[in-house]
Amino acid sequence: MNRKIGLMLTILMSLILTACASKNNEQVTDPEPTTTPVAEVDPNANNAFGSGLSMDQLRALGITGDPRDEKVVYFEYNSTAIDRRSQVILGAHARYLGQNAGTRVSLEGHADERGTRDYNLALGERRANVVSDFLNSANAGSNNQTISYGEERPVDTAHTESAWQRNRRVEVKY
Amino acid sequence: MNKLTTLFVSLFFLVFSLQVDAQRLRGSAQASQIRATPIAIVPFKVLDDTQFEYQLDQVVANDLYATGKFDPIPNEKYLTLPTRAEEVRAKDWRLINAEVLVYGEIWSLGGDRYEVQFRMHDVAQDKPVGQTKRIPNLRKQDIRAAAHVVADEVYKAFTGRGAAFQSRIAYVERQQLENQRFRFKLMVADWDGYNPTEVYASWNSILSPDWSPDSSKIAFVNLTAKGPVVKVINLTDGRVEDIANFKGVNSAPAWSPDGQKIAYSSSQHGSPDIFIYDTVTRQHERISTHYAIDTEPNWGPRGESFLFTSSRSRKPQIFRYSLLDQSLTRMTFEGDENANASYDPEGKNIVLVHDGGNIVLMDPESRELMWLTNAKFDESPSFSPNGDMVLYMTEQGFEPTMIVASIDGRVRTRVEFVQGDVREPAWSPLRR
Numbered sequence: 001m002n003r004k005i006g007l008m009l010t011i012l013m014s015l016i017l018t019a020c021a022s023k024n025n026e027q028v029t030d031p032e033p034t035t036t037p038v039a040e041v042d043p044n045a046n047n048a049f050g051s052g053l054s055m056d057q058l059r060a061l062g063i064t065g066d067p068r069d070e071k072v073v074y075f076e077y078n079s080t081a082i083d084r085r086s087q088v089i090l091g092a093h094a095r096y097l098g099q100n101a102g103t104r105v106s107l108e109g110h111a112d113e114r115g116t117r118d119y120n121l122a123l124g125e126r127r128a129n130v131v132s133d134f135l136n137s138a139n140a141g142s143n144n145q146t147i148s149y150g151e152e153r154p155v156d157t158a159h160t161e162s163a164w165q166r167n168r169r170v171e172v173k174y
Numbered sequence: 175m176n177k178l179t180t181l182f183v184s185l186f187f188l189v190f191s192l193q194v195d196a197q198r199l200r201g202s203a204q205a206s207q208i209r210a211t212p213i214a215i216v217p218f219k220v221l222d223d224t225q226f227e228y229q230l231d232q233v234v235a236n237d238l239y240a241t242g243k244f245d246p247i248p249n250e251k252y253l254t255l256p257t258r259a260e261e262v263r264a265k266d267w268r269l270i271n272a273e274v275l276v277y278g279e280i281w282s283l284g285g286d287r288y289e290v291q292f293r294m295h296d297v298a299q300d301k302p303v304g305q306t307k308r309i310p311n312l313r314k315q316d317i318r319a320a321a322h323v324v325a326d327e328v329y330k331a332f333t334g335r336g337a338a339f340q341s342r343i344a345y346v347e348r349q350q351l352e353n354q355r356f357r358f359k360l361m362v363a364d365w366d367g368y369n370p371t372e373v374y375a376s377w378n379s380i381l382s383p384d385w386s387p388d389s390s391k392i393a394f395v396n397l398t399a400k401g402p403v404v405k406v407i408n409l410t411d412g413r414v415e416d417i418a419n420f421k422g423v424n425s426a427p428a429w430s431p432d433g434q435k436i437a438y439s440s441s442q443h444g445s446p447d448i449f450i451y452d453t454v455t456r457q458h459e460r461i462s463t464h465y466a467i468d469t470e471p472n473w474g475p476r477g478e479s480f481l482f483t484s485s486r487s488r489k490p491q492i493f494r495y496s497l498l499d500q501s502l503t504r505m506t507f508e509g510d511e512n513a514n515a516s517y518d519p520e521g522k523n524i525v526l527v528h529d530g531g532n533i534v535l536m537d538p539e540s541r542e543l544m545w546l547t548n549a550k551f552d553e554s555p556s557f558s559p560n561g562d563m564v565l566y567m568t569e570q571g572f573e574p575t576m577i578v579a580s581i582d583g584r585v586r587t588r589v590e591f592v593q594g595d596v597r598e599p600a601w602s603p604l605r606r
Contacts, residue, residue, distance in 0.1 A: 118426040121425050
């Protein structure tokens with residue numbers, strides 16, 4: 001019901017906005033000149049922090065420094081799929097853990113508030129397990145402990161898509 | 175000009191879609207057909223100067239209003255205030271359109287002993303319904319309990335349905351002690367939230383309370399350092415017992431109607447499956463083996479089957495498993511997600527959470543859905559012991575709010591005495 005209204009409102013608003021925007025567009029004649037960034041010379045350009053990616057590629061995934069400094073990986077709604085960003089981050093952890101065999105790693109799975117509490121406990125565990133499996137298959141050789149908090153420990157309690165995004169996560173702790 | 179036309183077209187569709195949804199909801203309210211019965215509950219005469227904390231007639235009125243089957247007439251409209259049969263004149267009540275009349279007295283017997291006597295009157299036929307009823311051996315603080323007895327008797331007499339008002343509710347209250355440090359309390363209260371009592375507390379989340387059929391115990395989930403554990407608390411002696419503390423997630427306990435078994439979900443074999451624990455033999459039996467998430471089992475009225483939530487259809491949907499022939503039936507097809515389904519005690523209706531936040535009733539035979547709510551974040555529905563009301567959580571102005579809705583969708587009342595950061599309400603069976 002609300003979704004339907006939301007959709008219709010979005011269509012309505014976008015119609016109004018395009019109506020306004022097209023008026024403005026007529027006055028704008030030349031687009032902003034694009035500046036070409038100066039390329040930095042870096043011996044590790046295509047293998048920043050051993051990730052196999054360039055800094056730009058990392059940045060495109062929202063990773064600004066060493067991927068191993070990222071301790072949280074995120075998921076889509078009701079999903080346990082590991083996305084590209086998570087692969088890079090978990091790959092970095094796996095490489096480190098591989099050199100420190102037997103490290104105890106705690107993987108805490110979480111869900112957003114949507115869905116029932118019991119289902120979310122199961123979903124949080126699934127996410128933690130998927131991360132554990134990823135580390136194992138990347139030969140991390142770590143001693144993984146998984147635990148699910150379901151929707152019980154959100155990092156952001158707002159009822160917004162961005163809050164939900166931040167709450168659907170696995171925290172890697174060691 | 176063209177854009178204007180598009181605007182009007184989309185406006186038209188917006189209005190149209192609103193109407194369709196309104197119709198869907200109204201359709202659900204119409205399902206009951208019968209209107210609420212106007213009822214007059216005369217303030218009970220107290221036969222000395224005792225001042226009670228609550229007015230008995232008001233408690234009765236609140237109880238009956240919540241069912242959607244009665245429409246209490248405000249006291250100010252009453253032309254007379256009879257307390258005995260010889261003072262009742264039918265025309266006084268016909269004039270204010272009352273169809274049912276309840277009146278009575280509260281006797282003070284000295285030494286904190288009271289007795290309530292009351293009668294019911296059918297105004298249309300102008301004749302009393304049943305004999306004078308007595309509620310003896312009351313203490314002053316029992317006035318609300320006595321009122322619930324009166325409400326139950328009126329409800330049974332005029333609807334032919336079972337009672338509900340002497341039942342209780344369990345729920346979880348979260349108290350913030352300091353920044354990000356919480357105390358979780360399992361609470362028990364009267365059905366209207368009065369007299370809340372803490373029965374168990376933990377520094378970690380408590381969820382999924384479920385009453386034993388004799389209402390002497392509550393099964394629940396408590397998060398621990400190891401993970402979620404299913405526990406049972408005995409309300410008579412306060413003793414707590416671990417039922418399922420296996421590796422992984424143990425959750426969603428549900429007592430069988432005969433009180434001997436507890437179904438729950440456990441991921442001890444890797445994937446969450448449904449298990450049944452026998453409280454007599456203390457054996458755990460694995461029922462489902464699918465690699466999907468299977469959780470939230472809830473028993474059929476005769477214990478011959480259970481409903482559960484499963485992601486084997488990719489998104490969570492409701493399935494029914496028969497313990498008689500091991501058959502599996504998918505129950506829900508409408509909407510992206512359906513979860514947390516449970517039967518009423520007679521098996522006439524199923525209540526569930528639809529698309530993550532609507533409370534919806536389902537006919538177990540036709541599988542037709544009837545929307546009780548259309549908010550975004552409603553959850554944790556449970557039936558009253560007579561199946562005529564549903565208790566659930568919603569959010570009002572960002573505040574968690576506990577609501578009782580009549581199953582005809584006509585009336586929603588806030589559980590008035592429950593406040594604070596509460597969740598996971600569960601309505602008890604009748605006390606035996």
